[in-house]
Amino acid sequence: MPYYKDLREHIAALEKAGKLRRIKFPINKDTELQPLMRWQFRGLTEEQRQTFMFENIQDVKGRKYDIPVVLGCLAVSRDVYAIGMQCKPEEIPEKWTRGQRTPIDPVLVSSGSCQEEVHMGPNLLEHGGLGEFPIPISTPGFDIAPYTTASHWCTKDPETGIRNMGNYRGQIKAPDRIGIFEAGAFSPPLQHIGLHWKKARERGKPLEAAVAIGVVPVLSYTAVAKIPYGVDEFAVSGGIAGEPIQIVKCKSVDLEVPATSELVIEGLINTEYFEYEAPFGEYSGYMGAKAVTAYMDVTAITGAGAKVQGRRFV
Numbered sequence: 343m344p345y346y347k348d349l350r351e352h353i354a355a356l357e358k359a360g361k362l363r364r365i366k367f368p369i370n371k372d373t374e375l376q377p378l379m380r381w382q383f384r385g386l387t388e389e390q391r392q393t394f395m396f397e398n399i400q401d402v403k404g405r406k407y408d409i410p411v412v413l414g415c416l417a418v419s420r421d422v423y424a425i426g427m428q429c430k431p432e433e434i435p436e437k438w439t440r441g442q443r444t445p446i447d448p449v450l451v452s453s454g455s456c457q458e459e460v461h462m463g464p465n466l467l468e469h470g471g472l473g474e475f476p477i478p479i480s481t482p483g484f485d486i487a488p489y490t491t492a493s494h495w496c497t498k499d500p501e502t503g504i505r506n507m508g509n510y511r512g513q514i515k516a517p518d519r520i521g522i523f524e525a526g527a528f529s530p531p532l533q534h535i536g537l538h539w540k541k542a543r544e545r546g547k548p549l550e551a552a553v554a555i556g557v558v559p560v561l562s563y564t565a566v567a568k569i570p571y572g573v574d575e576f577a578v579s580g581g582i583a584g585e586p587i588q589i590v591k592c593k594s595v596d597l598e599v600p601a602t603s604e605l606v607i608e609g610l611i612n613t614e615y616f617e618y619e620a621p622f623g624e625y626s627g628y629m630g631a632k633a634v635t636a637y638m639d640v641t642a643i644t645g646a647g648a649k650v651q652g653r654r655f656v
Contacts, residue, residue, distance in 0.1 A: 369399055389421070393414045454590040455601065466518060467517050472519075489511045490512040495522065504574065512553060521636070537571070550610060552595060554599045558602065607640055616637075
């Protein structure tokens, strides 16, 4: 059976398996969305947990969005994780072993659904930039801003050109600026993106980056894993899927991203200045402290423009 071509196929598989709950009544992304999802982890068994798809979203100012938000579609339970891997739960370790032992290099294609809509240059902010998207506040009353959380940052080693993809949260700072949580990325011990950043800084240049959101599950699972430095996460993902991941060239930076990403944010990570980031409510129930870390100036925003039941899906 071919692996999912995009996240939408995975969502359809979750719904077929009875693991998707559509929330059609109005939900405030700044006060209600994340808390409703977290309630599942307070009293429900793992087998009862579901993916939530919020289809009627507004913010604290009353603005309404035509883009749904999906939470818990990757690992709200072991069963959901297995659906993402397209295997039985007991086969997950075997798939991971295959992916790392027999990686499959990605294939570069000329176009992809992730670039059906392109905003860059003078048109970068015509739809509000990053403000166009219903990015939620994870811990209402405590977080300093909306954050992307399943955001996969793609960069290249400035010396070797080897790709890296890692998952880091992104604080929405402005319509054309997004922060990146340090998590050891920019101070010892360095994460892989931090090694790229350090090399770019030594050259006196910003680090090109692209943030892919809404990708096929194997890419998300690999983005959060500790893959050895110099090993292409796209290739490991291909090994897990059993077929190459399709990638496309970015529009404004010299990078490649998954061709069927729902949303891609391209830009330049500043290597001269840091900015404050956080507080942010962590999964453990404690607040992550404010710190200084890097940020990215956005140069392009691209995304899938196809319609699902009259709504764009990101």
